[in-house]
Amino acid sequence: MSQPRSLDNRRRVKLFGVYLRNNWQLYLLILIPIVFVIIFKYAAYPGLRMAFMDYKPAKGYDRSAWVGIETFEKIFKDKDFHRALKNSLAFNFLDLLVGFPVPIILALMLNELRFPRYKKLTQTVLYLPHFLSWPIIASVALTLFKPETGLINVLMVNMGWIEQGIPYLSEPGHWAVTYLLIGVWQNMGWGSIIYLVAITGIDAELYEAATIDGAGRLRKIWNVTLPCIRGTMVTLLIMNLGRVMGSNYERLSAFGNVSVKEYQYQLAIYIYEKGLAGSNFSRATAVGLFQSLTGLLLVLGSDWVSKRLGEDGLL
Numbered sequence: 572m573s574q575p576r577s578l579d580n581r582r583r584v585k586l587f588g589v590y591l592r593n594n595w596q597l598y599l600l601i602l603i604p605i606v607f608v609i610i611f612k613y614a615a616y617p618g619l620r621m622a623f624m625d626y627k628p629a630k631g632y633d634r635s636a637w638v639g640i641e642t643f644e645k646i647f648k649d650k651d652f653h654r655a656l657k658n659s660l661a662f663n664f665l666d667l668l669v670g671f672p673v674p675i676i677l678a679l680m681l682n683e684l685r686f687p688r689y690k691k692l693t694q695t696v697l698y699l700p701h702f703l704s705w706p707i708i709a710s711v712a713l714t715l716f717k718p719e720t721g722l723i724n725v726l727m728v729n730m731g732w733i734e735q736g737i738p739y740l741s742e743p744g745h746w747a748v749t750y751l752l753i754g755v756w757q758n759m760g761w762g763s764i765i766y767l768v769a770i771t772g773i774d775a776e777l778y779e780a781a782t783i784d785g786a787g788r789l790r791k792i793w794n795v796t797l798p799c800i801r802g803t804m805v806t807l808l809i810m811n812l813g814r815v816m817g818s819n820y821e822r823l824s825a826f827g828n829v830s831v832k833e834y835q836y837q838l839a840i841y842i843y844e845k846g847l848a849g850s851n852f853s854r855a856t857a858v859g860l861f862q863s864l865t866g867l868l869l870v871l872g873s874d875w876v877s878k879r880l881g882e883d884g885l886l
Contacts, residue, residue, distance in 0.1 A: 628852070706825050718735070718739075766800060817838070820843055
């Protein structure tokens with residue numbers, strides 16, 4: 572038994588060597604992002620000990636005192652942390668609820684376009700917002716949504732839909748809706764790429780069989796396309812669930828103002844104000860570690876549930 576297995580392993584190594592020689596350019600291209608991930612994701616792990624220390628930059632790791640879970644106890648007793656956690660969970664779950672189906676719908680619509688040039692142009696236009704920074708998006712949004720002079724309000728007033736401008740970005744309720752929708756708009760084009768790739772991998776014979784059975788476009792989407800990309804949908808849903816504890820400081824600060832601070836105050840703002848701005852690096856690290864561990868538990872839990880429901884899961 573051992574000899575055939577060793578020969579099989581040698582054959583695999585030899586085939587991999589041939590593949591590596593023929594495709595070394597591809598491995599060279601992914602070398603930079605791999606190094607980036609190693610440096611900024613894994614090389615920073617030793618710094619997590621700051622969460623269990625009264626860390627002082629002047630003293631360094633060696634002379635800073637160990638405090639155990641004292642920092643976590645202070646955080647969990649802090650009312651500002653509770654407010655930031657509540658806002659982060661609420662907005663991230665709403666973002667997931669609203670934003671997750673949109674890339675799927677967009678990918679289905681793009682897949683149905685029959686003019687290649689128009690399809691490529693549409694894809695390019697929809698992908699562009701992903702590459703814009705949040706300060707740029709926020710400045711454009713502030714110009715468009717001003718209550719008196721913003722293009723959106725001016726058009727709606729002139730068409731008789733409203734009598735006066737709506738404070739989209741200066742009133743908490745309107746700000747929350749606008750903030751969520753702008754986030755969906757910014758990410759929907761980029762998120763649809765994975766679904767388009769999954770759709771292109773569907774066997775064309777399935778569509779031919781559906782056509783023979785008299786299925787129209789909508790019936791093909793419902794009975795062929797969606798079931799075939801269900802695994803991709805589950806995988807991305809699990810990954811998105813792992814991000815519900817996160818928050819984007821750049822996005823929050825770009826859209827923030829005094830009148831909406833109650834909703835704007837999320838974990839990223841808390842980490843900056845209570846941690847980094849006050850040189851309390853132990854608190855900032857502890858909150859970040861709490862976010863990461865909670866996200867990991869959510870991913871593992873959702874993966875377990877998906878497997879119990881008959882899906883492949885993520886892990």
